[in-house]
Amino acid sequence: MNTNLPAERSREVEADPIANPGLPAHTWRPTDVDPHAERRAERQVALLFGLSAVCTLGFLVSYFALSIGEGGDTFLNLGASTVALGLFMSGAFLFMGIGVIQWARKLMSDQEITEERHAAASPQEDRDATLEALSAGLEESGIGRRSLVRNSLLGAMALIALPPIVLLRDLGPLPGDALTRTIWTRGMRIARDVLGTPIRPSDMEIGDLINAEPEAIFEVDDNGEHVIEGAELQVAKSKSAVVVVRMEPDEIIPGPGRENWSVAGIVAYSKICTHVGCPISLYERTTHHLLCPCHQSTFDLADAGKVIFGPAARALPQLPITVDDEGYLVARSDFTEPVGPSFWERDSE
Amino acid sequence: MVLLLLGLVISGSLYSLFAPAQAQEQQADEQLVAEGRELFLVGCAFCHGQNGEGVVTEDGESQLGPPLVGVGAAAVDFQVGTGRMPLTQPGAQAQRKTPLYTEEETAALAAYVASLGPGPSIPDASDYSTEGMSDEEREAAIVRGGQIFLTNCTACHNFAGHGGAMPQGGYAPKIRGVEPHYVYEAMLTGPQNMPVFSNGNLNPEAKRDVIAYLESLDETPEYGGFGMGALGPVSEGMFAWVLGIGSCVGAAIWIAAHTTRSKKDKVEA
Numbered sequence: 001m002n003t004n005l006p007a008e009r010s011r012e013v014e015a016d017p018i019a020n021p022g023l024p025a026h027t028w029r030p031t032d033v034d035p036h037a038e039r040r041a042e043r044q045v046a047l048l049f050g051l052s053a054v055c056t057l058g059f060l061v062s063y064f065a066l067s068i069g070e071g072g073d074t075f076l077n078l079g080a081s082t083v084a085l086g087l088f089m090s091g092a093f094l095f096m097g098i099g100v101i102q103w104a105r106k107l108m109s110d111q112e113i114t115e116e117r118h119a120a121a122s123p124q125e126d127r128d129a130t131l132e133a134l135s136a137g138l139e140e141s142g143i144g145r146r147s148l149v150r151n152s153l154l155g156a157m158a159l160i161a162l163p164p165i166v167l168l169r170d171l172g173p174l175p176g177d178a179l180t181r182t183i184w185t186r187g188m189r190i191a192r193d194v195l196g197t198p199i200r201p202s203d204m205e206i207g208d209l210i211n212a213e214p215e216a217i218f219e220v221d222d223n224g225e226h227v228i229e230g231a232e233l234q235v236a237k238s239k240s241a242v243v244v245v246r247m248e249p250d251e252i253i254p255g256p257g258r259e260n261w262s263v264a265g266i267v268a269y270s271k272i273c274t275h276v277g278c279p280i281s282l283y284e285r286t287t288h289h290l291l292c293p294c295h296q297s298t299f300d301l302a303d304a305g306k307v308i309f310g311p312a313a314r315a316l317p318q319l320p321i322t323v324d325d326e327g328y329l330v331a332r333s334d335f336t337e338p339v340g341p342s343f344w345e346r347d348s349e
Numbered sequence: 350m351v352l353l354l355l356g357l358v359i360s361g362s363l364y365s366l367f368a369p370a371q372a373q374e375q376q377a378d379e380q381l382v383a384e385g386r387e388l389f390l391v392g393c394a395f396c397h398g399q400n401g402e403g404v405v406t407e408d409g410e411s412q413l414g415p416p417l418v419g420v421g422a423a424a425v426d427f428q429v430g431t432g433r434m435p436l437t438q439p440g441a442q443a444q445r446k447t448p449l450y451t452e453e454e455t456a457a458l459a460a461y462v463a464s465l466g467p468g469p470s471i472p473d474a475s476d477y478s479t480e481g482m483s484d485e486e487r488e489a490a491i492v493r494g495g496q497i498f499l500t501n502c503t504a505c506h507n508f509a510g511h512g513g514a515m516p517q518g519g520y521a522p523k524i525r526g527v528e529p530h531y532v533y534e535a536m537l538t539g540p541q542n543m544p545v546f547s548n549g550n551l552n553p554e555a556k557r558d559v560i561a562y563l564e565s566l567d568e569t570p571e572y573g574g575f576g577m578g579a580l581g582p583v584s585e586g587m588f589a590w591v592l593g594i595g596s597c598v599g600a601a602i603w604i605a606a607h608t609t610r611s612k613k614d615k616v617e618a
Contacts, residue, residue, distance in 0.1 A: 033613040072572060079572030086574065105608055194496045203549030207539050210543065210550055212501050249601055281504040284542040293504065
């Protein structure tokens, strides 16, 4: 080797400053030196595998023996089948796992073995051969020389990305005015959700909360079939849900132009949060706050549904209400703004 | 003329038949109200005022105790009967605890507060009991009650009635295993921050159905295994990942760190 250079020479002086101490002397386990301990460990491992087998049999027996479903067997008020299957299955795996670990740690050889690392890269001749094959391929295809072929290929490849984007159009019809309109119309009665019964102002006491829907949701034709049904019903229901609450009339601060939107302290607001559209009905009677369980947006129903806390950016849309000839609560019109979360084309005014 | 005379005679004799009983009842009521007033002045008047008119703090901003005129006997029976009133200390929430008043004392307090102004009275067992219903009727009541519950109650009390957190340190309490008449009274009166579900809002049958649903939840065994407070898949997943997998990792580390070693040397055979 050439050791004329000054830097190399100085390094040579301390080639091995600290001697490799090597591995510490091997110590033996009780099972290595004591034949009794070894046989005991063997029996332990076999016992654990045996327990695993018993659990597997227990699993099979409880699968067939215990009844499930309504009126099935119970154990501590839990489904007996679920509990037994779970316990036996986990026992079968657990005992087998413990057995294998005991076997490995007590009986298998635990001699320390040293393995030298080798370089991660491939041998030099393999790398040269690969590069040679690649450049030969490029040369023979002539992709560098034939620019017409190359450019037309690139153009075709760019264009082939378009069909998947165009096919996105098939995801469904464009929303049209579905984002801005609900099925509330002038004079439509407000009905209790689930029950479908209309509400008189005198039904409600101060502090009452009614989860309500437009009456059209519950409308049935002569054959008892819903007029609105299927997916259409679900969409209509999810957009037009309202909460109706009654408070002291002098506690209400009506928004501008909303002076006649309430009836004797009864106000109706959209139930759909303006943040990401969760249904909200966590209502606090004394503070008139409506809280969204998803992200804690809080709206003040006494103050035009203003946001007083949380990530929602818009006040809760208010449904203008009045009473009809028969004295039931009805909507004055549809919501005057889109309900639910903001969207791209939404009028921000 | 004869008819009128007959009518007068009949109504007169009917009155003489029922009047004494009524008078006696009235007397008992008055006595109960008087007893209730005594108890009220000692135990409740400090916050609710000597005539139940409520006490407002000096700055007029907050209430020491709300007025009790018109809250009715049902509110007293709920608040005092579940131990929520009298409060141990002011705070975000009135806690359920062992009642301080006996049943007779609670009844007296309720009678007194009911005499302050008209309000909901204590419901009768016949209002919420499902006894005497056929199996189909009960099944229908449970199904209807479940829908009403999921629409009106789930938001705060959890879909399985296990309760949940509310703003400013409050919480909606667990309503499983609560006596039916307290559930009924809570709907009727809206304790603390709970909205009211008066009889005009949810009629007595709807309330009975909700109670039937809650009872059916209590009766149904948890076939799926431990419910973990019905907090939902996210918290159950967290439990499995953090505690389940965590304890597996801990066990693996423990196993690897412990092996018995012997000081003896191996004797080759």
